[in-house]
Amino acid sequence: MSTPPIKIQVIKYMLMAKDMQRAVNFxxxxxxxxxxxxxxxxxxxxHNQNIIALHGGWDGSDNPTGLSIQTADVHAxxxxxxxxxxxITNPPHQRPNEPIILGHARDTEGNEFSITQWVG
Numbered sequence: 001m002s003t004p005p006i007k008i009q010v011i012k013y014m015l016m017a018k019d020m021q022r023a024v025n026f027x028x029x030x031x032x033x034x035x036x037x038x039x040x041x042x043x044x045x046x047h048n049q050n051i052i053a054l055h056g057g058w059d060g061s062d063n064p065t066g067l068s069i070q071t072a073d074v075h076a077x078x079x080x081x082x083x084x085x086x087x088i089t090n091p092p093h094q095r096p097n098e099p100i101i102l103g104h105a106r107d108t109e110g111n112e113f114s115i116t117q118w119v120g
Contacts, residue, residue, distance in 0.1 A: 012051040013067055015111045016058035023054050026108045029084040031069065060110050067113040074101045074117035081105045
């Protein structure tokens with residue numbers, strides 16, 4: 001007899017924050033995310049069925065995350081990231097033999113993530 005799989009309720013992607021309000025402001029300004037829950041230690045920023053969770057208490061050092069956010073205009077996204085205090089570490093560029101434009105960024109808290117645009 002097989003055991004039924006565990007039912008997943010939601011998947012959260014956790015990022016670290018040195019300054020929680022600054023982190024919330026960054027993700028709100030760049031991606032329009034607003035907290036469904038916010039405290040100095042834990043904040044949840046939902047988008048459809050996805051949640052970016054911010055965990056407070058980080059030292060602000062660089063933090064490679066593996067997070068990738070796809071938008072309709074990766075170049076406008078890169079501009080907005082810089083305007084919100086983030087850093088573009090690798091400008092968006094067309095990937096050879098891949099259907100995406102890919103860039104890399106760092107938020108105000110040191111979290112490193114990818115930004116992409118599907119060009120199929």
